[in-house]
Amino acid sequence: MKLFLKDHLDIILLYFFNAVFLSYGYHRLDGFQTADGICYFLFLSLFLFLMLMVLRYIRKRKLYQTLNRVPDFLEDMVETKTTDDESNAFFRYNRKCYEIYQRQMNTWQEENSRWQSHLMQWIHQMKTPVSVIRLMVQNDTKQIDTFGVLYELDRLQNQMDLMLGLARSGQVKNDLVIEEISLGELLQEVIRKNKRLFIQYQVLPQVTCGDQTLIHSDRKWLAFVIEQLLHNAVKYSSAGSGITIRTKKEGEHVSLAIQDEGVGIRPRDLPRVFDLYYTGSNGRENDQSSGIGLYLVKTVLDNLGHKIEIESETGKGTVVSIAF
Known part of the structure; x- marks a missing residue:
């Protein structure tokens, strides 16, 4: 209700200003002969105004209730339907935003899944040259196969370059x-x-x-x-x-x-x-x-x-x- 009143504050103020101004002006022009006439005019206009505001509140009630509460799930923001076209347009807009968000989340989850899969594969590939180097050192501490060690180190370097390149692939232009x-x-x-x-x-x-x-x-x-x-x-x-x-x-x-x-x-x-x-x-x-x-x-x-x-x-x- 507070949100509704705030949203219509300008209309409420305009009504009271208009009612007082018209009543005073009409009275000055001898339109109202008695105070009862003024009261009747004000009461009738106030009654019609309140009826209008009540109808507007009923039509927009779900919208204001939705805006006043914190939803537990995003779906709660997009499933509401009302008899008010403006409110329905707002909920349709929310629904479209939610669908876009869902698509982006699905894309991100797929990319994250692929990234995790590749990371596991990359770790597996890193273990191979590390194991080879360890065996070379452990099996013969006096005559180490220098070429083999350097080759495995090259493999490590290439894989690290790949990972670094992938991490920086979105900012290549800034590094040219x-x-x-x-x-x-x-x-x-x-x-x-x-x-x-x-x-x-x-x-x-x-x-x-x-x-x-x-x-x-x-x-x-x-x-x-x-x-x-x-x-x-x-x-x-x-x-x-x-x-x-x-x-x-x-x-x-x-x-x-x-x-x-x-x-x-x-x-x-x-x-x-x-x-x-x-x-x-x-x-x-x-x-x-x-x-x-x-x-x-x-x-x-x-x-x-x-x-x-x-x-x-x-x-x-x-x-x-x-x-x-």
């Missing part, structure tokens, strides 16, 4: 520093950094790139992209095969292609390779796949304004092309 880069030098730098990966899998990288192939991009993020593409190419290649890395320049346009001779990607998986957490048929057969690498590659390249395309044939290999 666009500059002129020698693509050939950057490729050699990334290959040197991952040399133990090529040795471990016995895969030979072959680079065809002019030293003067210059592009404008972010050095750190582009190196991250190339590194993830090389990791994918190596993981799905057989021992003794090769990876071809070549650049092509046509006028002011430069493109980079990374081609492997691996298992290839099945046609049904190609449209979804950039989806977050999607591992595809190969990922289910290869325990090392996380479904994050290509998602981050696409996200970073989109922020850099570079285009990426993937062509693949099952059993023959995959070609990933980047247009700068």
Whole structure:
């Protein structure tokens, strides 16, 4: 009731001001000959006014009752129906807001579930290199396999880079520093950094790139992209095969292609390779796949304004092309 009175305070004040003003004015013009006439006029107008206010309160009662109480559940705010069009419009608006909220919550819960699933998988992958390093140290404290330890540390570093990249994927634009880069030098730098990966899998990288192939991009993020593409190419290649890395320049346009001779990607998986957490048929057969690498590659390249395309044939290999 208090909320109703506050909501109609201006109407109430206007009524009393209007009633007094009209009564006084009408009386001054000799409209009322006696005090009974004034009282009758005021009583009649007050009665009609109170009837109007009572009817308005009855029509809007559920609305004011809803606003005056704290609901236990959100559903309590959207299920109310009244005979008042304005109140019903308010409840319909609440219902729409609740539906939007429900959709957003469902999306968040799905993303949170996928994140937890990936986190568990990531922890599992981290345990493998840690266990390998521990065994190397425990089995032979005098002659430790330095290469093996460094390779496992590289795996740890790559997985941590993936997690860090995923955590920062929404703020890539804020971290970009666009500059002129020698693509050939950057490729050699990334290959040197991952040399133990090529040795471990016995895969030979072959680079065809002019030293003067210059592009404008972010050095750190582009190196991250190339590194993830090389990791994918190596993981799905057989021992003794090769990876071809070549650049092509046509006028002011430069493109980079990374081609492997691996298992290839099945046609049904190609449209979804950039989806977050999607591992595809190969990922289910290869325990090392996380479904994050290509998602981050696409996200970073989109922020850099570079285009990426993937062509693949099952059993023959995959070609990933980047247009700068």
